[in-house]
Amino acid sequence: MQARTLVKVEADEPAKRLAVLIDADNAxxxxxxxxxxEVARFGEATVRRIYGDFTSxxxxxxxKVLNTFSIKPVQQFAYTSGKNATDSTMIxxxxxLLYTRRFEGFCLVTSDxxxxxxxxxxxxxGLVVYGFGEQKTPEAFRNAxxxxxxxxxxxxxxxxxxxxxxxxxxxxxxxxxxxGAQSPIAAPADFPTAFLMAAxxxxxxDTGWAHLGTFGSYLQKIQPSFDSRLYGFKxxxxxxxxKPELFDVEERPTPGGTGKSLYLTAKRR
Numbered sequence: 504m505q506a507r508t509l510v511k512v513e514a515d516e517p518a519k520r521l522a523v524l525i526d527a528d529n530a531x532x533x534x535x536x537x538x539x540x541e542v543a544r545f546g547e548a549t550v551r552r553i554y555g556d557f558t559s560x561x562x563x564x565x566x567k568v569l570n571t572f573s574i575k576p577v578q579q580f581a582y583t584s585g586k587n588a589t590d591s592t593m594i595x596x597x598x599x600l601l602y603t604r605r606f607e608g609f610c611l612v613t614s615d616x617x618x619x620x621x622x623x624x625x626x627x628x629g630l631v632v633y634g635f636g637e638q639k640t641p642e643a644f645r646n647a648x649x650x651x652x653x654x655x656x657x658x659x660x661x662x663x664x665x666x667x668x669x670x671x672x673x674x675x676x677x678x679x680x681x682x683g684a685q686s687p688i689a690a691p692a693d694f695p696t697a698f699l700m701a702a703x704x705x706x707x708x709d710t711g712w713a714h715l716g717t718f719g720s721y722l723q724k725i726q727p728s729f730d731s732r733l734y735g736f737k738x739x740x741x742x743x744x745x746k747p748e749l750f751d752v753e754e755r756p757t758p759g760g761t762g763k764s765l766y767l768t769a770k771r772r
Contacts, residue, residue: 519546519607519631522600525574526613527555528589529636530654532564535572537657538635542610545633550600552577554593590617597621601628608633611648614640622647634727651728694734696749698726703750703769712753715740715765743767 523542542548551574555562558580569576579592600606601624608631611618615636622632622644634640634648638655645651699722706713706721719739722729736742743750749770754763 520549520605521546521608521610521633522550522597522606523548523552523610524593524597524612525551525553526589526593526611526615526618527553527557527562527565528587529613529615531637531658532568534654534657535568535574538612538654539572541635541652541657542633545610545631546608548610549606551575552596554579554589554596556580556589587615587617590615594618594621597625601625601630607631610635612636612654613644616641616644619644619647640728645728646726648727650723652730653728653733656730656732695729698729700749700769703767707768712766712768715743715767718767740765 521542523539539548539551551572553565553569553574554577555565557566557576557578565576568574577592577596579589597609597611598621600609609625610633611622612635619641622634625632626647626649632648634645634651635654635657636644636651638653640651640653702722702725703713703718706718722739731737731739731742734742736745743752743765747770750767751770753766755766756762757764
């Protein structure tokens with residue numbers, strides 16, 4: 504009886520099949536370990552491909568990590584100076600993968616706004632689009648994704664040369680950090696108090712309280728690049744609890760379960 508129950512649970516929660524496409528011209532090899540761990544939170548990286556001219560000296564850092572993380576390189580020579588042939592190859596490949604109908608989502612790793620149209624097209628097909636890029640990434644591409652993650656929060660501290668990237672023992676499993684731990688960003692972003700309070704106002708129910716999940720979903724819909732790690736908190740719940748001057752919180756029993764759910768409301772003055 505117990506074995507049948509375990510099989511049922513696994514069948515009810517299949518991992519999303521994801522295609523991870525990396526623009527080598529607009530991504531850093533130093534973040535690949537953290538990036539693949541982040542991807543593993545969303546699903547299974549069934550396809551991992553990187554696009555660029557790997558004969559150029561600028562790609563040396565990538566060549567050192569491709570085998571380590573089982574990433575397939577797609578060579579694209581720079582035939583004409585000033586023209587980015589890599590973008591076209593990656594977009595064509597993405598469309599080919601789209602029409603196989605084997606994937607539930609795409610992870611586009613780039614800081615280039617030229618991929619905005621691709622993200623929009625994938626969304627129109629009903630697929631989930633996760634974007635990964637630096638904080639300089641244009642807003643148009645960030646907002647075209649369902650969720651956008653700044654790669655600065657994924658960079659792992661390494662000793663010695665930056666290109667010597669080592670995977671975690673589990674390769675793609677998230678590494679736990681203490682709650683509230685500061686993210687490795689050069690300078691913390693200004694805290695978006697007005698944005699959070701406006702989003703909370705739209706998320707509360709008739710009693711004036713919002714379920715944390717409802718609040719988080721609304722945040723991602725209106726600003727896909729919102730990430731609590733940008734402000735020094737590992738999770739959204741840590742951020743909410745860490746701002747008692749802004750929020751009142753309650754833990755309530757989960758209906759029909761043994762756990763508890765977090766609810767929040769604006770701090771009563």
